[in-house]
Amino acid sequence: MPLRSVFWQKLRRPEIAAARDAGAVVLIPVGSTEQHGAHLPVDMDIAAATAVCVRAAEQVTEFPVLVAPPIWSGYSPHHMENPGTITLRHETFTALLTDVVDSIMHHGFRHLILINGHGGNVGHLAALANKLTTSGRPIAQTSWWNLVGDDFREILEGMLKGVGHxxxxxxxxxxxxxxTGVDMNLAVQHEEASYIVPADEAIFRAAGMDFPAVFRAGSPGVHGDPTRATAEKGERILAIAASRLAAFIRAYRQIDLSQVPALFPE
Ligand SMILES: [Zn+2]
Known part of the structure; x- marks a missing residue:
């Protein structure tokens, strides 16, 4: 029986139980709500992550793939000087995700995948997945752009061959x-290299050193060249990400996750 909807929150209790009994994989889209320049809505990151999950879920027909309610919030204090951003603290973010993951696993789902859409979440999600996995709740995670990888070179015309902001x-x-959500008249090309205090980026780059970037007040809020954007490029990007995710879902589900040791208590 095909699912009536891939969205967890649109299904009824017996439908979710049947998906669980059929060995469903659950995708959890994670994003943020934050300023994305003047030309894009603030739901950019969760919109992309959710779209990749939905398209991948719809491609897999051999077993059910559910998309959990999208996590609209993420870690974005570095965007707080400009309007529109709603951030969580690290503790809130990881506690929220832990409770979501534990709830889904509590109902008997074993194969969960976090699909991230926000650069600021990357380190937090890696730490969270490590903690969950070593405490007996293994979980795969990536950011959707990693699924596209080198194919960005073929598709994008600007200098930046990947996702900036x-x-x-x-x-x-x-x-x-x-x-309808995009105002291309307000799109501007901009390279954001803003540190919390004025400092030469080259010093850090030469030493392989990271120093977190922030989008200070009044910044265009862009890193990259949105003026070159087209819907056709977007379709290609989303299609590649979704088909790679679908392939991973099929392989991941083959892995036996029923007996996983807890190496260290949470
Ligand atoms: Zn973004």
Missing amino acids: ACEAETSCYLALDP
Whole structure:
């Protein structure tokens, strides 16, 4: 029986139980609500992550794949100087995700995958997945752009051959998903290299050192060239990400996760 909807929250109790009994894989889209320049809506990151999950889930027909209610919130204090951003603290973010993951596992689902759409979440999600996995709740996670990888080189025309912020890739995805949300008249090309205090980026780069970037007040809020964005590029990007995710889902489900040791208590 095909699922009536891939969205967990649209299903009824017996439908979710049947999906569980059929060995469903559950995708959890994670994003943020944050400023994305003047031309994009603040739901950019969760919109892209959710779209990749839904498209992948719809491609897998051999077993059910559910998309959990999208996590609209993430870790974005570095965007708080500009309006629109709603951030969680690290503790809130990881506690929220832990409770969501534990709830889904509590109902008997074993194969869960976190699909992230926000760069600021990357380190937090890696630490969370490590903690969950070593305490007996293994979970796979990635950011959707990792599924696209080198294919960005073929698709994108600007200097940046990947995802920056409110950039060519992200704007293209939004144009593909909902062109009414984008105001291309306000799209500007900009390279954001803003530290918390004035400092030469080259010093850090030469030493292989990371120093977190922030989007200070009045910044265009863009890193990359959204003026080159098109819906056609967005369709290509989303299609590649979704088909790679679908392939991973099929392989991941083959792995036996029924007996996983807890190496260390939470
Ligand atoms: Zn973004």
